[in-house]
Amino acid sequence: MKTLAEAEQEIINDFALFDTWDEKYQYIIELGQQLPPLDDKFKNEEHKIKGCQSSVWLHCYRDNSKIYFRADSDSTFVKGEIALLIKVLSGRTPDEIKNTSLHFIDAIGLRQHLSMTRANGLASMIKKMKEYAEV
Amino acid sequence: MTAEKVKQVSMNSEIIRIRNDFPILQQNVYGKPLIYFDNAATSQKPRQVLQALSEYYSKQNANIHRGVHYLSQQASEMYEQVRVKVRDFIHARSEHEIIFTRGTTESINLVAHSFGNAFVNKGDEIIITAMEHHSNIVPWQLMCETRKAVLKVIPINDNGELLMESFNQMLSERTKLISVVHISNSLGTINPVKQIIEAAHQRSIPVMIDAAQSAIHEEINVAQLDCDFLAMSSHKMLGPTGAGVLYGKMELLEKMPPYQGGGDMIQSVSFNETTYQNPPFRFEAGTQNIADVIAFGAALDYLNALDRKDLLRHEQQLLQYAAEQVQKIDGIRIIGTAKEKASILSFIAEGVNAMDLGMYLDTQGIAVRTGHHCTEPVMDFFKIPGTIRASFLFYNTINEVDAFVSALEKGITLLNKK
Numbered sequence: 001m002k003t004l005a006e007a008e009q010e011i012i013n014d015f016a017l018f019d020t021w022d023e024k025y026q027y028i029i030e031l032g033q034q035l036p037p038l039d040d041k042f043k044n045e046e047h048k049i050k051g052c053q054s055s056v057w058l059h060c061y062r063d064n065s066k067i068y069f070r071a072d073s074d075s076t077f078v079k080g081e082i083a084l085l086i087k088v089l090s091g092r093t094p095d096e097i098k099n100t101s102l103h104f105i106d107a108i109g110l111r112q113h114l115s116m117t118r119a120n121g122l123a124s125m126i127k128k129m130k131e132y133a134e135v
Numbered sequence: 136m137t138a139e140k141v142k143q144v145s146m147n148s149e150i151i152r153i154r155n156d157f158p159i160l161q162q163n164v165y166g167k168p169l170i171y172f173d174n175a176a177t178s179q180k181p182r183q184v185l186q187a188l189s190e191y192y193s194k195q196n197a198n199i200h201r202g203v204h205y206l207s208q209q210a211s212e213m214y215e216q217v218r219v220k221v222r223d224f225i226h227a228r229s230e231h232e233i234i235f236t237r238g239t240t241e242s243i244n245l246v247a248h249s250f251g252n253a254f255v256n257k258g259d260e261i262i263i264t265a266m267e268h269h270s271n272i273v274p275w276q277l278m279c280e281t282r283k284a285v286l287k288v289i290p291i292n293d294n295g296e297l298l299m300e301s302f303n304q305m306l307s308e309r310t311k312l313i314s315v316v317h318i319s320n321s322l323g324t325i326n327p328v329k330q331i332i333e334a335a336h337q338r339s340i341p342v343m344i345d346a347a348q349s350a351i352h353e354e355i356n357v358a359q360l361d362c363d364f365l366a367m368s369s370h371k372m373l374g375p376t377g378a379g380v381l382y383g384k385m386e387l388l389e390k391m392p393p394y395q396g397g398g399d400m401i402q403s404v405s406f407n408e409t410t411y412q413n414p415p416f417r418f419e420a421g422t423q424n425i426a427d428v429i430a431f432g433a434a435l436d437y438l439n440a441l442d443r444k445d446l447l448r449h450e451q452q453l454l455q456y457a458a459e460q461v462q463k464i465d466g467i468r469i470i471g472t473a474k475e476k477a478s479i480l481s482f483i484a485e486g487v488n489a490m491d492l493g494m495y496l497d498t499q500g501i502a503v504r505t506g507h508h509c510t511e512p513v514m515d516f517f518k519i520p521g522t523i524r525a526s527f528l529f530y531n532t533i534n535e536v537d538a539f540v541s542a543l544e545k546g547i548t549l550l551n552k553k
Binding site: 074 | 165166488489490491494495497498499505506520521549550552
C-alpha cells in the first residue's frame, strides 16, 4: 500500500493532467460514479452529516490499529471528493490521520469547492474523520 | 419584414445597448462568456451605479443630517433626494413614508418588531403564505413568540398558487397583519396582492408586501395597491447591497415605537426621558448607509430611463422560451407553474442532484442557484430537497437561454452515466 504522502502525490499528478475546472469536475464526477456503494444499514441518521444541499453518510471502523472509512452521498460530486479522501485517509494509523493537513486539496485547486461547508457537508466529514482518529 | 420582426430587432439592439452598461457581463469565467441567471439572488450593477458610488466617496463623503460644513450638507441633500426618488418610484404620497433600511429582511424585521410592539397582543393572529422566503417567516415567528400571537399560513396548490378561499376563511377580528410576498423567489408566482389587500381592508387589517423580487420586474404603485407596508432591496434592483426601503403609511408609522436606538433617531436625550423624531428618522438609528443609498438613487434613475414595459415583455419571452426548451429535456419537471409568473424558472431533473447540475453549469460559465432558495417550506410542500433556479433579467438574451439549455442537456447526460 502507498503511503499517505504517495497517495496525495498521485492525486496531484492525476489532476495535473487537467487544465480547466470543467475537466476537473468531470473527473471528480467519474470518481463519484465509481465509488463503491455504502451498505444501506449505515445510511441512517446516526451516520449522516447534513449539508445544506447534499448529505454524506460516513462509516468509520478500526481494524488492526488502522482506521478505515466508507462513505456515500446523494451528490455524485461529493462522492468523487469522498473517493479522493478515502484514497488518502482510509487504512492509515490514527496519528497519520490526525497529523495530515490534506495539502492535496489546495494543490489540485479544490479548496474553493471544499470550503462550501454549508452546501455539501464535506468539511464536516473531514472533521468527523479526524475526530474518529482522536478517540 | 413584418412589424413584429422590426420590433424584435429593435428590442435586441436595445438589449445589447443595456448589456454594454454592465461591465461584469462582459467578462469570461473559466474562459467562457459569463451567463448570469442568478438575478433573483442579486442583480448586476450598471456603470452609472458604480460611478455614483466612487463619485460620492471621491467628492461628497461626510456624515449626514448634523454637519454644518459644505460636504455634510451636500451629502445630506443627496441622501434626502433619493428618498424623494423612491417616493416617486413607488408612487408614495410623501417622502416621509420612505424609511431606508439594510434591505427587505431588515424592513420586515422592523415592522415585525415595531408594529408588533404597538398593535399585537396575546391571541392575535398574523397571516403569511406558504411560499414566503425565510425572511418573511422568521421575523413573524420571533414576534409571535414574544407577543404570544399566532402565525397563520395561507396554503398553496400544486401549481404554486395561493388558495384564496382558505385565505378568506382565515381572516378574523383576531387578524392584526397580513404579510405576503408579491413574487415568489423560488416559484416565480405573482400573487394577487391587490385582491388580498382589498379583502383585508374590508376588515381594516393592514397588509405588508414583500417586493424584494417584484420591484425590478413590475411597476410598484403603493397608492394604487393601497398596501400599508412594502419592503424592497436595492441590490435586486441594480443598486448596491446593504441598502433597502421600507414604505409605510404615515398613520401607522406614527404610532410605532423605534426599532433601534441611537444617533439621528432622537429628538432629545436625557436620563429622565428621551423623545424620538417623527418617521422616517425615528426608524433610522445611527449613521446610515449613505453611499449605497445614493448609488441606489442612480439605479432608480437608470431604471426610470428604460422602457420597462417593453423589457418586461422581453423577460416574459425569455421565461416562456426557456420553459419550453427545458421541458423538452427528458426527466425535467418545472416547479412552480402558476398562471401569473415572473421570469424565474425553478426545476428538478429526475435522478440528478441539483447541486451537481448547478456545479456543471458553473463549469460552463453559467450562474444559476441550486438548493431550497431560503424557502424550505416550499420544498417540503413539493417533497423535494431543492431545485435548480434560473432567474432572468432584461439584460439576458435568447442566445444565453440556448447555451444554458444545451449545457443542461450535456450535464444531465454526464451525471446520469452510471
